[in-house]
Amino acid sequence: MSQSATADAGWRKHLPVINAFMRYGILIIIGFMMLYPLFWMIGGSFKNNQEIFSSIGFIPKEPTLDGFKKGWETSTEYTFATYLINTMKIVVPKVIVTVISSVIVAYGFARFAIPGRKLLFALLMATVLLPKSVLLIPQYLMFREFGWLDTYLPLIAPQAFAVEGFFVFMIIQFMRSLPMEMEEAAVMDGCNSFQVLTLVVAPVILPAIISVALFQFMWSMNDFLQPLIYLSSVEKYPVALALKMSIDVTEATSWNEILAMSTIALAPSLILFFVAQRYFVEGITSGAVKG
């Protein structure tokens, strides 16, 4: 009796370890399943074209850089570098104007008693619910009148007017959590409204700003539809269009090249995410007021 009791207790002593083992085991298995397509893509980019379809594993039997070499040259007259640079030419200005315009508009909503603020805010929120495809035709016609077709302007310019209601909303929420006294202290120290925003508010809401920049960066990198509509010359294509193009043009698609270029295309977003990750975690506002 007493022996079985001690045996029982001995088993229970290991319960936390077993518990952790099972929890992490399940998490690792699910995580692996979720990421498998990504691993497969990276692995596939080092395989030759036949092997991609003949095995399900992602570790290449005969690793080769062929995919990267040929893929980089592309089937067009431009190398893949051109398309990467084109993407950056769209994405970088887009992110910058998005952040600036969203922060300014959010500050206005969060801190100024504008007449009709509630109605304006409701309208802004309504645009979040509006399907983007509804805007495609009127916008296309408008930008054609401007003579902006086949330029990057239709992709970038709208963002200068804080059109992403979601970003504005996100920053407003962040600003509302800031103590008013901090901004009042800045006013007493001699700041005008613009200085309060740039010197005090913006640095404090940096985590939100970085989140906005990161979202916009990733969304714009992945955006396929808008460049497809507005860009017609191949020399201006971003990565998303270039990848699609290489599927179309070649008769027998070289999947290893596409996978290799997809891997490269993925790199900027991934790198940026890991660099910026700590800002999500770091609560920079702590210490502003008591707490």
Place this chain on the structure above:
Amino acid sequence: MTSSSVRLSAVTKSFNGTDVIKGVSLDVKKGELVVFVGPSGCGKSTLLRLIAGLETPTSGEIIIADKDVTYAHPSKRGVAMVFQSYALYPHMTVEDNIAFALKIQGRPKAEIRAKVHEVAEILQLDHLLQRRPKALSGGQRQRVAIGRAIVREPDVFLFDEPLSNLDASLRGQMRVEIARLHRKLGATSVYVTHDQVEAMTLADKIVVLRAGLVEQVGSPMTLYRHPANLFVAGFIGSPRMNILPATFAGSTADSVRIQTAQGSLIIPRKDVSKPASDKIQLGLRPESLSLTAPGAEAHLTGYVTLIERLGGETFAYVTLKEFDCEPIIIKLDGETAVHNHQEVALTIELKRAHLFDADDQALGHAPDFDPAQV
């Protein structure tokens, strides 16, 4: 450092039709430390924010250093403010926090550095200059907030309940520090608090506010000894003044005869005119009551119902015979031998007794009070 006066004349402020400040006129002399006290919602913080320029008055004038600043920008008024929550800039080091106002003014770098270090030395912050606010303790943050105010060399310092976020022991320490700093800089200061101990210890002059109106202005001791009405009497002093019901029974040039549930008392009191209603109130501070010494006259009798021993002093709660009122509190020496349910006789220090009429206004004044001096 120049110090100058603040003058408010008939200042009012309404928020969405609600009158928060209902006409306040006030004079703060150069170098004076004036404390606004009152219960929460009395408008004391709003009044401070009006002086700071964070709010604009609905009517009236605000004059600082002989300039009308009623509608001037906060930074153009020569005022600096210390906030309750400190309101430090979390992304800047202590040095940058203190230097911020000077940087906005566009002062030369060398001058800013010198000033910041001078201020840091006064406040013993030298070794913390490179830290961020979140790495500081509550008291240190408070000192940075004060440093940020000092560095601007303002005409007037404004303090908005600066100590209420600190724990009790630190609060006492910072209170002494603020008093010392005020003496050292000699700057005009306006200080808001709901803590009457802070008000009593720091103030040159106390302004008691209630519901947007000034109840009484005076030095701490004037307010304590000669409250103009029952509200001030109850607000200043801890434990509170005891209030007993009584009836007016006639007065002479320097005394008043009153009738209480335990008989009549003659209270020395000047300039008493017959009140509209005979119902009056007798105010007795806990320390102006004592256990009747052998041979002395007893004014009141009752039973002890509770004893609080604080060490140096003892508070006894006494339920009075015949009276229809709360138990009164008397302050005794720490070693006094009293016990629960003991029957006690009490002697009143009659010249320290207060009288209020049915409308809570003080009835006459104590014999040692000269109204012309205030």
